[in-house]
Amino acid sequence: MLLIDREQPMSYTSAQSGDNYRNWWPHPTMTAFTNDSIDLMERLARDTDNVFNMRQTGYVLATRNEDIDDVLAAVGSGTEVDVISGRQKIRDSFPALAEDIQNVIHIRRAGDISGQQLGQYMLEQVRDAGGKLLDGDVTGIARTTSGKRFDLVVENAHGETIVRARKIVNAAGPFAQHIATMLDTELPIKNVFQQKIAFEDVRGAVPRNMPLTIDMDAKLLDWTDEERELLRDDPEHAYLVDVMPAGTHCRPEGGRHGNWVKLGWAYNTASSEPQRDLANEPRKDPQFPEIVLRGAAAMIPALATYVEFPPSRFSHYGGYYTMTDENWPLIGPMGCDGAYMVAALSGFGSMAACAAGKLCAATICGDKLPPYAGNLSLERFSDTGLMAELTSSSNKGLL
Numbered sequence: 001m002l003l004i005d006r007e008q009p010m011s012y013t014s015a016q017s018g019d020n021y022r023n024w025w026p027h028p029t030m031t032a033f034t035n036d037s038i039d040l041m042e043r044l045a046r047d048t049d050n051v052f053n054m055r056q057t058g059y060v061l062a063t064r065n066e067d068i069d070d071v072l073a074a075v076g077s078g079t080e081v082d083v084i085s086g087r088q089k090i091r092d093s094f095p096a097l098a099e100d101i102q103n104v105i106h107i108r109r110a111g112d113i114s115g116q117q118l119g120q121y122m123l124e125q126v127r128d129a130g131g132k133l134l135d136g137d138v139t140g141i142a143r144t145t146s147g148k149r150f151d152l153v154v155e156n157a158h159g160e161t162i163v164r165a166r167k168i169v170n171a172a173g174p175f176a177q178h179i180a181t182m183l184d185t186e187l188p189i190k191n192v193f194q195q196k197i198a199f200e201d202v203r204g205a206v207p208r209n210m211p212l213t214i215d216m217d218a219k220l221l222d223w224t225d226e227e228r229e230l231l232r233d234d235p236e237h238a239y240l241v242d243v244m245p246a247g248t249h250c251r252p253e254g255g256r257h258g259n260w261v262k263l264g265w266a267y268n269t270a271s272s273e274p275q276r277d278l279a280n281e282p283r284k285d286p287q288f289p290e291i292v293l294r295g296a297a298a299m300i301p302a303l304a305t306y307v308e309f310p311p312s313r314f315s316h317y318g319g320y321y322t323m324t325d326e327n328w329p330l331i332g333p334m335g336c337d338g339a340y341m342v343a344a345l346s347g348f349g350s351m352a353a354c355a356a357g358k359l360c361a362a363t364i365c366g367d368k369l370p371p372y373a374g375n376l377s378l379e380r381f382s383d384t385g386l387m388a389e390l391t392s393s394s395n396k397g398l399l
């Protein structure tokens, strides 16, 4: 087995991951898929003395709505939850939450991992099993004259090499379409840039034991009248005075003794051409840190202090959600003999990596496949009923 990467493995999208995991999805297919991945991660955690720091802390979904039927319906079957209602109970369990939060839904099978450590462990396993790494850029793929093999053109500092392969797996993240194009195949995927911030919470706004907490309500951001006027006159930022979508999320980073926190809000919906240099990606909005802080402060009021006095040590970063419209991955045959893919892992690729890899390997080896295999491959596009259901649903499990 040969793993070809033009960067350090795990240094591109995977280095931007929030490293959160959950089995909370609106559709049983994704619940079963992520449950399998969590099973595999739990087994690996046991076998490795938890070298990748898997912690089942749960997710907290916070809402101001008294009626939570819709939220519970969106939690999907097969996801175990606890519901905490009433101000006093919420205050006792989650003291940082705003006073107007009426209900909290706690997803039990959820938490976080160190994706980098998990990736490192897997690379060691690949090497131990005789696999090799090749540092290089795949710039072309051609069929051999017999049509049974592929010749991959790989370029690196030493020049150009041709790698011959019987089977290939396209796992190029945001560049999966570039690889597919080399085989004259089109994948129904797009890249949507999403941003995060991490900062030193010197004022202790976020309790160190707070699970990943998500605001389930759409909201208006808290601007002064003057700010509102200025934003309304700026076509690029006018959307900030409209109702913003749900999904602001926050969690402490670095354990009980650390003091960093991470905030995210995947509100961008515009797709774009992926850039290799993520740090200078044109869609990285210098206003994002303030926007996400304002959004999160509606749920955790103590964060408002950082809107006025921004944190001095912080990092603002981002990467692409490479996704299909229905926000399900594409795993399995790529539509041309001998070529497979593990693609479109959107905002769930760290949590789904173990099951995705296992599913692709089982497909290639002709092993027994889990019941959801067809739904997560190109096969689903022939199932018009399923596609109609997925397309019409407003909840795609996007976070």
Ligand SMILES: Cc1cc2nc3c(=O)[nH]c(=O)nc-3n(C[C@H](O)[C@H](O)[C@H](O)COP(=O)(O)OP(=O)(O)OC[C@H]3O[C@@H](n4cnc5c(N)ncnc54)[C@H](O)[C@@H]3O)c2cc1C
Residues within 6 Å of the ligand: 004, 005, 006, 007, 008, 009, 010, 011, 012, 013, 014, 015, 016, 017, 018, 019, 020, 021, 136, 137, 138, 139, 171, 172, 173, 174, 175, 176, 178, 194, 195, 196, 317, 318, 319, 320, 321, 342, 343, 345, 346, 347, 348, 349, 350, 351, 352
């Ligand atoms: C801001 C953000 C937050 C996220 N948070 C979470 C989270 O909390 N939980 C979660 O589970 N997931 C999360 N995700 C999603 C997760 O990070 C991705 O789904 C996952 O990292 C995708 O992994 P990948 O291996 O498919 O892609 P990548 O990590 O991008 O790897 C693709 C690799 O292919 C290489 N490559 C591409 N083209 C070529 C070529 N032509 N030749 C050679 N090499 C090539 C690249 O160098 C790269 O190393 C988040 C993503 C983002 C952007």
